[in-house]
Amino acid sequence: MTTSPRPPAAPPLTERQEARRRRILHTAAQLASRGGFDAVQMREVAESSGVALGTLYRYFPSKVHLLVATMQDQLQLMQEQLRKHPPSAEEPGARVTETLMRTFRGLQREPQLAEAMVRALTFADRSVSAEVDQVSRLTAVLITEAMGLDHPPSREQLAAVRVIEHTWHSALVTWLSGRASIAQVRIDLETACRLLAE
Amino acid sequence: MTTSPRPPAAPPLTERQEARRRRILHTAAQLASRGGFDAVQMREVAESSGVALGTLYRYFPSKVHLLVATMQDQLQLMQEQLRKHPPSAEEPGARVTETLMRTFRGLQREPQLAEAMVRALTFADRSVSAEVDQVSRLTAVLITEAMGLDHPPSREQLAAVRVIEHTWHSALVTWLSGRASIAQVRIDLETACRLLAE
DNA sequence: GGGTAATCTAGAACACGTTCCAATGATGAA
DNA sequence: TTCATCATTGGAACGTGTTCTAGATTACCC
Numbered sequence: 163m164t165t166s167p168r169p170p171a172a173p174p175l176t177e178r179q180e181a182r183r184r185r186i187l188h189t190a191a192q193l194a195s196r197g198g199f200d201a202v203q204m205r206e207v208a209e210s211s212g213v214a215l216g217t218l219y220r221y222f223p224s225k226v227h228l229l230v231a232t233m234q235d236q237l238q239l240m241q242e243q244l245r246k247h248p249p250s251a252e253e254p255g256a257r258v259t260e261t262l263m264r265t266f267r268g269l270q271r272e273p274q275l276a277e278a279m280v281r282a283l284t285f286a287d288r289s290v291s292a293e294v295d296q297v298s299r300l301t302a303v304l305i306t307e308a309m310g311l312d313h314p315p316s317r318e319q320l321a322a323v324r325v326i327e328h329t330w331h332s333a334l335v336t337w338l339s340g341r342a343s344i345a346q347v348r349i350d351l352e353t354a355c356r357l358l359a360e
Numbered sequence: 361m362t363t364s365p366r367p368p369a370a371p372p373l374t375e376r377q378e379a380r381r382r383r384i385l386h387t388a389a390q391l392a393s394r395g396g397f398d399a400v401q402m403r404e405v406a407e408s409s410g411v412a413l414g415t416l417y418r419y420f421p422s423k424v425h426l427l428v429a430t431m432q433d434q435l436q437l438m439q440e441q442l443r444k445h446p447p448s449a450e451e452p453g454a455r456v457t458e459t460l461m462r463t464f465r466g467l468q469r470e471p472q473l474a475e476a477m478v479r480a481l482t483f484a485d486r487s488v489s490a491e492v493d494q495v496s497r498l499t500a501v502l503i504t505e506a507m508g509l510d511h512p513p514s515r516e517q518l519a520a521v522r523v524i525e526h527t528w529h530s531a532l533v534t535w536l537s538g539r540a541s542i543a544q545v546r547i548d549l550e551t552a553c554r555l556l557a558e
Numbered sequence: 559g560g561g562t563a564a565t566c567t568a569g570a571a572c573a574c575g576t577t578c579c580a581a582t583g584a585t586g587a588a
Numbered sequence: 589t590t591c592a593t594c595a596t597t598g599g600a601a602c603g604t605g606t607t608c609t610a611g612a613t614t615a616c617c618c
Contacts, residue, residue, distance in 0.1 A: 215597090339489050350519070
């Protein structure tokens with residue numbers, strides 16, 4: 163409990179360690195892109211990354227930690243893309259919908275990877291809450307930036323962002339489990355974004 | 361794939377079978393109420409229910425199926441309670457918030473059980489989607505009834521119900537993983553319920 | 559009641575996440 | 589350079605979800 167290995171006051175990694183970490187994340191994403199959550203098997207991640215199983219567990223204390231870290235990675239990539247090509251709509255609500263749907267289509271391109279990351283995210287228990295929180299914060303930033311305001315968002319808008327984030331997250335889950343179509347997801351996001359228009 | 365054992369065209373259960381099913385669900389809820397998801401161990405569920413492991417798996421094809429069925433059970437109990445004591449507020453939005461917060465407090469009384477059920481629900485893959493969908497439908501009914509309309513809900517209201525359900529579900533997850541307080545959950549629900557006031 | 563098919567039981571066996579250990583290798587301070 | 593510490597390795601071992609099998613029991617039809 164008191165000695166969490168990675169994030170808090172992380173001792174700087176050597177170059178080799180950084181490389182190992184990258185290799186592991188890359189392998190995880192690759193395996194996930196094929197069979198999804200179940201296909202990310204810790205023994206195989208270790209072997210394909212050229213790392214012992216114990217080492218893998220030193221870098222990522224569980225499979226869920228590993229996949230949540232993968233999600234952080236992917237979110238950051240997405241964020242860079244979005245900053246290069248910001249949404250085109252005028253109204254904040256429409257801008258946010260556009261941004262999230264674009265992100266959605268990005269996930270759609272690697273549905274198995276998406277499944278793996280989202281399963282991990284929702285299955286995470288308290289021991290991963292710091293990392294999950296980081297993902298949540300990244301998402302909130304992504305939404306807020308999409309709004310394209312020139313002044314800080316109001317209290318109501320911040321509350322709306324939370325609901326949009328909930329909707330985004332939950333809609334993603336229902337889509338991944340085959341219980342909602344993309345069209346339905348879009349409608350749900352548009353509905354939630356109505357909260358921004360006030 | 362083609363021979364799913366339980367839900368489609370379920371052959372009627374004998375009395376003994378119905379009793380076994382009940383015993384299993386009861387045991388599962390009991391174990392969950394203590395240690396949560398991890399404490400529901402299939403061998404122990406079987407033993408405590410006086411049933412062989414293979415039989416348990418015949419009734420519930422996986423641990424997730426078992427816990428999702430438990431959630432259906434609990435939701436139905438909650439629904440009966442709510443029908444006996446409907447919310448007191450006037451406005452649909454306030455009525456829904458009141459209802460969901462009351463449900464929330466119900467879950468709070470058995471937080472470990474709640475954790476087990478919600479973890480199962482969000483971890484469920486496609487093989488459980490029918491059962492998860494049933495939970496979703498129950499929740500939607502619960503919300504719609506809470507609105508207390510004397511006419512069918514409008515298209516906008518139905519869309520709002522979906523977003524409220526997403527918010528409810530996702531807020532529950534963040535609360536269970538310790539990343540949001542009850543107060544914050546209430547705020548999020550109130551925000552989502554603003555969509556009903558139009 | 560007798561026969562048959564379905565169900566149930568007990569328990570072994572398997573898969574994969576996770577932990578642990580002894581031996582080896584890298585790193586940094588004196 | 590030498591030593592001490594920490595990281596890494598290979599692999600065994602453990603726990604729990606899931607599957608499988610052989611034999612007992614039950615349900616049901618004649």
